[in-house]
Amino acid sequence: MNADGKRTPCVIVRELRHGRGVFARRDLGAGEILLEYRGECVDQNAAFSRPVTNRFLLGLSNGRIINGDCRGNTARWINHSCDPNCVTVERKGRVFIRAARAIRIGREITIDQALGFAGAITPAMRARFVCHCGAHSCRGTKLIALGDDYLKAPDGVPAVTSLRSTQAQRIAPARIRVLERLPGNRIVVSWRQPGRACYSEQIWLPATATEAGLCALSMISFEAGARVFLPTGEPLPLNREERILADAIAALDPESAVRGCLRQLHEAVAATLARESGRPV
Structure with a gap:
């Protein structure tokens, strides 16, 4: 049973020194869908103005943000990493967590929260959404800049890359x-x-x-x-x-069945005509 009282076959929530985390309860294959990420979908102003913990926020490809602290599920306990082993997949208004690579049993599940921010990312904003993931490619913040490929923060420190960056890349709905x-x-x-x-x-x-x-x-x-x-x-x-x-x-x-029959009939007629004319089928 997970934190919501429901069975989740792929993952399990465990207590950590800094809170909670989500871990693989079996070996997971690359591309495997683990669970849905649920919560309240809000715009940036609403997300950044509320006095809620930023660990339950997840950025979407359209710039909106899911607040997992409201109507959220097990997925809200997935911790952020600038080099995550999972990505988000957006389909038909729903968001799913997918393994970006093979994950061994017992390993922690991580995603890039990729919180899109329109405008200059100030030192105060960077501090509020600071990242301590420890990855070699760590941006130092969970924020990403919307719009330009590269922005400068007011203190001269390079800001994060845009939504088009590899770390924050989203898989478009099919x-x-x-x-x-x-x-x-x-x-x-x-x-x-x-x-x-x-x-x-x-x-x-x-x-x-x-x-x-x-x-x-x-x-x-x-x-x-x-x-x-x-x-x-x-x-x-x-x-x-x-x-x-x-x-x-x-x-x-x-x-569609009729189209299939017509297609087969067309191919059969074409093959017959080709044989009669001596052309290769």
């Missing part, structure tokens, strides 16, 4: 459409995710999930052993860690 079914229980998927991967017609094959995850289409979690579809291609696609539950496409609309 636009996913199941276009049609193909013979052999295959599906054709349109996957468009600016900054990561764009595939207009990607073939996904049926498989059995080897580990727990989150359906990219329905955002429903599943356990190992679930029937899923996975992306294929050469070279290996950038979204190869993604999975779509078989149940999520069970009710594929009739129009």
